[in-house]
Amino acid sequence: MDFLRLPKKDLITFAVFSVVVLTMPIWLQPFGAAYPGLMQKFVIFAILAVGFNILFGLTGYLSFGHAAFLGVGSYTAVWSFKLLTMDAIPALIFAVVMGGVFALAIGYVSLRRSGIYFSILTLAFAQMSYNLAYSVLTPITNGETALQLARTDPRIIDGLFGEAGAGLPSPSLLGANLNGFEAFYLCAVVLLVSFFIAQKIFVSPFGMMLRAIKSNQTRMSYTGFNTRPYALAAFVISGMYAGLAGGLLAITDPLAGAERMQWTASGEIVLMTILGGVGTMIGPVIGAWLIKYLENIFSAFNEGTLHRVFSFLPDGVEEWVVLIASKFVGEGWHLTLGLVFMLVVIFLPGGIMEGVRRLRAAFPSGSSARRNRRNELNPSAAE
Amino acid sequence: MDAILAQLLNGLDKGGAYALIALGLTLVFGTLGVVNFAHGALFMLGAFCAVAFRAFITMETVTIDETQLSPWGSPLEVRTPMAEQWFGEWGAVMVDYSVPISILVAIPVMLLIGIAMERGLIKHFYKRTHAEQILVTFGLAIVLQELVKTFFGPNPWPQPVPADFRGAADVGAWIGLQAGAVTYPLWRLVYLLFSVVVIGAVFAFLRFTTFGMVVRAGMADRETVGLLGINIDRRFTIMFGIAAVVAGLAGVMYTPLLPPNYHLGMDFLVLSFVVVVVGGMGSLPGAVAAGFLLGILQSFASMTQVKALIPGIDQIIIYLVAVIILLVMPRGLLGRRGVMEG
Numbered sequence: 001m002d003f004l005r006l007p008k009k010d011l012i013t014f015a016v017f018s019v020v021v022l023t024m025p026i027w028l029q030p031f032g033a034a035y036p037g038l039m040q041k042f043v044i045f046a047i048l049a050v051g052f053n054i055l056f057g058l059t060g061y062l063s064f065g066h067a068a069f070l071g072v073g074s075y076t077a078v079w080s081f082k083l084l085t086m087d088a089i090p091a092l093i094f095a096v097v098m099g100g101v102f103a104l105a106i107g108y109v110s111l112r113r114s115g116i117y118f119s120i121l122t123l124a125f126a127q128m129s130y131n132l133a134y135s136v137l138t139p140i141t142n143g144e145t146a147l148q149l150a151r152t153d154p155r156i157i158d159g160l161f162g163e164a165g166a167g168l169p170s171p172s173l174l175g176a177n178l179n180g181f182e183a184f185y186l187c188a189v190v191l192l193v194s195f196f197i198a199q200k201i202f203v204s205p206f207g208m209m210l211r212a213i214k215s216n217q218t219r220m221s222y223t224g225f226n227t228r229p230y231a232l233a234a235f236v237i238s239g240m241y242a243g244l245a246g247g248l249l250a251i252t253d254p255l256a257g258a259e260r261m262q263w264t265a266s267g268e269i270v271l272m273t274i275l276g277g278v279g280t281m282i283g284p285v286i287g288a289w290l291i292k293y294l295e296n297i298f299s300a301f302n303e304g305t306l307h308r309v310f311s312f313l314p315d316g317v318e319e320w321v322v323l324i325a326s327k328f329v330g331e332g333w334h335l336t337l338g339l340v341f342m343l344v345v346i347f348l349p350g351g352i353m354e355g356v357r358r359l360r361a362a363f364p365s366g367s368s369a370r371r372n373r374r375n376e377l378n379p380s381a382a383e
Numbered sequence: 384m385d386a387i388l389a390q391l392l393n394g395l396d397k398g399g400a401y402a403l404i405a406l407g408l409t410l411v412f413g414t415l416g417v418v419n420f421a422h423g424a425l426f427m428l429g430a431f432c433a434v435a436f437r438a439f440i441t442m443e444t445v446t447i448d449e450t451q452l453s454p455w456g457s458p459l460e461v462r463t464p465m466a467e468q469w470f471g472e473w474g475a476v477m478v479d480y481s482v483p484i485s486i487l488v489a490i491p492v493m494l495l496i497g498i499a500m501e502r503g504l505i506k507h508f509y510k511r512t513h514a515e516q517i518l519v520t521f522g523l524a525i526v527l528q529e530l531v532k533t534f535f536g537p538n539p540w541p542q543p544v545p546a547d548f549r550g551a552a553d554v555g556a557w558i559g560l561q562a563g564a565v566t567y568p569l570w571r572l573v574y575l576l577f578s579v580v581v582i583g584a585v586f587a588f589l590r591f592t593t594f595g596m597v598v599r600a601g602m603a604d605r606e607t608v609g610l611l612g613i614n615i616d617r618r619f620t621i622m623f624g625i626a627a628v629v630a631g632l633a634g635v636m637y638t639p640l641l642p643p644n645y646h647l648g649m650d651f652l653v654l655s656f657v658v659v660v661v662g663g664m665g666s667l668p669g670a671v672a673a674g675f676l677l678g679i680l681q682s683f684a685s686m687t688q689v690k691a692l693i694p695g696i697d698q699i700i701i702y703l704v705a706v707i708i709l710l711v712m713p714r715g716l717l718g719r720r721g722v723m724e725g
Contacts, residue, residue: 062514109706113713116418116513116664120656121709127653128702136695263653267521274518327533335533338525345519346507 003200010199013281017195021188025181033293036180040252041292043187044245049272049284050191050198051241055234056270057279058207060214064119065106065126066269069099069239071133071261073246075140078147078256081171085157088173088186092247099243100236102129107235111228114217126263133258146257171251183252190248194241199281201237210234242269271341277353286352291337298336301329385555385564390682392554396571396640398678399578403633404655405662405670406582407626413602413665414619417505418513420520422630423652424527428496429489429631430643431531434540436485440466441478480545482639489631497627501620524648532645539642544570570639577636581629582671588625589667598622602665657705663718673716677701 006014020027021043028034033042052066073095080091110121133141141147149168158169171178173186201207209230212220220227250256259265268291276287306322306329313321328336348355404426411419443462451459467474477484504523508516548569555565589595601608601615608615634643641647658677662669683689685697696703708715 060514062517064517109710113709116517117660117709117713119514119517120660121706123653124657124702124705128699131698131702132695135698264649267525270518270521332529332533334525335529338522338529341522342504342519342526345515345522346504349511349515 006196006199007203010203010281014192014196014199017282017285018192021191022185024188025184031293033296036184037252038292038296039184040187040248042289043184043191044248044252045272045288045292046285047187047191047194047248048242048245048269049276049288050195051238051245052269052273053238053278053280053284054198054201054210054241055238056273057284058202058210058214059231059234061111061114061231061235062119062270063110063122063235063238064263064266064270065122065124065129066238066242067263067265068106068126068129068261069102069242070246070249070265070269071129071256071258072102073099073243074250074256074260075133075147075246076243077247077250078149078254079140081149081155081250081254082153083156085155086169086172087157088171088178088251090157091171091251092190092244095243095247095250096240097243099246100240102243103236103239104232107232107239111231111235123263123266126261126266130258130261130263133261141256141258143258146255149254171254178251187248187252190244194244195281195285202281206230206233271337273351274349275340275344275351277351280351280353283351283353290352294336294340295333298329298333299331302326385560386686388555388560389565389567390686391679392565392567392571392575394679394682395675396574396578396678397681398675399575400633400637400651400674401655401658401678402671402674403578403581404630404651405658405674406585406667407630408655408659409662409665409667409670410585410622410626410629412659413667414598414622415501415505415509417508418516418520419505420517420652421500421524421527422520422626423648423650423655424524425493425497425627425630425648426634426637426651427528427531427643427645427648429493429634430638430647431535431540431634432489432492432631433482433485433542433635433638434535434643436488437478437481437542440464440474440481444468479543482542482635483545485635486632489635490628493628493631494624496631497624498620500627501623505623506620524652528645528648535645537645539644540638541642542638544639548573574636574640578633581632585625585629586667594618594621654701657701661705661708661715663715666715666717669715669717676716677704680704 024039024042025034028039033039048066048070052063056062076098077091077095080094084090106122106125110118110125113121134143151168155169171183173182176182178186209220209225212225213227213231217227246256246260249260272287272291273284274287275290276285277283303322303326306325307318310318310321310325326332344351350357404422407425408419408422411417411422441464443464446461446463448459448461451461453459464474464478466477470477500523504519505516508519550569551566552569552572553565554567554572555561589599597608597613597615598618601613601618605615634647637643654677655674658673659670661677662671662673680700681697684700690697712718
């Protein structure tokens with residue numbers, strides 16, 4: 001069981017994280033978010049953010065085209081449902097593989113350049129896939145109508161085991177139906193596995209190599225390392241994570257549309273990672289949860305709810321407050337999102353995790369205070 | 384031959400828009416060293432200057448004219464646009480020409496927006512990494528487009544072409560071909576000329592004025608110019624404003640060709656970045672050349688004959704060219720050595 005070994009600190013993180021994820025249906029209740037549809041999103045986008053962080057957090061390469069892999073994963077999974085079987089396992093395997101294949105192709109080209117060129121190249125590729133999905137590839141992607149299941153699909157493997165029932169089949173796992181909470185727990189287990197793998201990558205020599213690319217690529221190549229294979233490996237891994245997330249999205253809702261690949265979707269992935277904290281293990285997950293939660297809350301608000309919220313204010317004031325606040329909720333949720341994004345980048349580039357760190361530094365308690373004292377005595381140990 | 388000429392012209396006006404946006408992007412990048420993802424939003428804001436101006440001058444006042452009767456017998460309601468109320472006959476012309484006239488509104492507005500943006504936000508990001516510059520301007524772009532959406536709604540706002548410029552020009556006849564062989568919508572021709580004039584003006588400004596000379600010197604070596612006692616930062620701020628004006632004007636004049644809506648900027652931004660990269664980061668002639676080149680390529684790719692040969696090529700040609708150019712000529716067509724490398 002050597003591959004399960006992790007530093008003690010990481011194991012504790014993993015254990016706490018597992019408990020938090022698996023008990024989601026309980027602790028989300030007070031927030032009114034404990035219904036399966038939303039929790040599935042929480043978990044799936046967490047996978048996406050963790051995967052993106054392997055690329056952006058470790059190597060510093062900012063990809064603006066990750067949504068393409070998400071879309072590819074979704075399409076692949078739905079095709080697996082249509083052609084082979086409604087079982088989730090082959091769908092996920094194919095989604096991961098296709099995500100990886102696409103990432104290999106795009107990464108091989110894009111990684112020849114770095115910095116802003118890399119961002120624009122990935123953006124161009126994602127936009128290209130999006131345009132293709134809408135136009136020429138309509139036989140595969142079904143264009144604007146989005147790819148859906150149909151009664152008449154062949155489903156070869158399922159056909160071997162018996163007649164299809166009436167109505168549309170739904171995704172299953174080894175014969176068990178995947179509805180609501182079952183699908184959530186499947187996604188949660190997948191998240192835990194991917195989180196663990198990401199932790200392994202972070203502490204592995206390979207992860208070390210990726211960090212070296214971020215801090216000084218030139219020095220790295222002068223030392224005699226060819227950095228590109230490492231960066232490419234990171235790109236492919238994070239593409240596979242995105243493919244996996246896309247596959248899971250298709251499992252929870254067997255429908256794949258091209259808008260998942262649009263570059264605003266890529267921007268949202270970046271935003272989740274930044275908001276939580278780039279390069280930290282837990283940050284991107286928190287960022288994904290926060291954004292999906294706020295999106296859910298804010299877009300559900302309307303003027304009626306606002307009037308109730310601000311009903312304690314005097315009448316004239318209330319009108320104004322509601323008028324202004326209504327611009328930021330419901331349809332205007334993206335405005336709030338953009339503002340939050342700007343504020344985070346301006347004031348807290350390290351995201352929420354840096355905020356936590358700063359708070360800890362401001363109010364030293366117990367162990368961290370001791371560590372600080374030790375660092376003062378021995379500055380070289382500070383890093 | 385005729386078909387080729389027609390496609391060439393078709394590509395040029397779109398290329399003009401790309402070139403104008405890419406020119407502004409390059410100016411900002413070359414002077415301030417900032418990658419501005421909100422530049423497309425400036426294009427969109429310019430377009431909405433035209434929309435707002437027209438909406439303002441056509442605000443109607445209703446007067447009831449007792450002497451005339453409407454077909455069903457009640458006194459006739461006469462609606463007069465605000466411009467006609469103020470300027471009489473000239474008002475009608477003004478409404479007709481609202482798009483070109485709104486240029487006069489757009490110039491000061493865009494200049495102010497540009498300067499405010501630079502002083503308020505971009506200034507604080509000179510020392511940050513390119514990734515952070517991209518991210519913060521990306522956020523700003525979202526905010527700007529959502530603000531426009533709250534005021535103008537999600538639907539496109541069609542703007543009319545002035546009556547004198549409707550219809551098509553017989554370009555074929557002008558150059559000695561058979562009459563009617565190559566016709567071209569008049570306003571597109573106007574747009575092409577307009578973009579050439581604006582591009583020429585920017586280049587002339589940089590080339591022939593003292594201000595432009597200092598700015599060029601600052602682009603080459605900011606520190607030395609600063610050491611010579613010139614306040615280069617202030618000049619760069621003004622250049623940012625000018626870049627905003629160029630993008631805004633491109634947007635104003637483009638409104639009759641494409642009804643603007645709030646995500647117009649984002650649609651053009653991705654393409655303009657590709658244009659900048661193809662032209663070579665930091666090279667002004669490169670940006671202009673690549674803008675026209677990609678516009679023309681795109682229009683050729685949407686010919687039926689070409690599409691029959693390679694289906695879907697019209698959707699991806701620009702990106703495809705960008706990828707190939709970046710792989711073959713990593714600095715772009717006319718990129719300078721040492722810009723954004725390493």
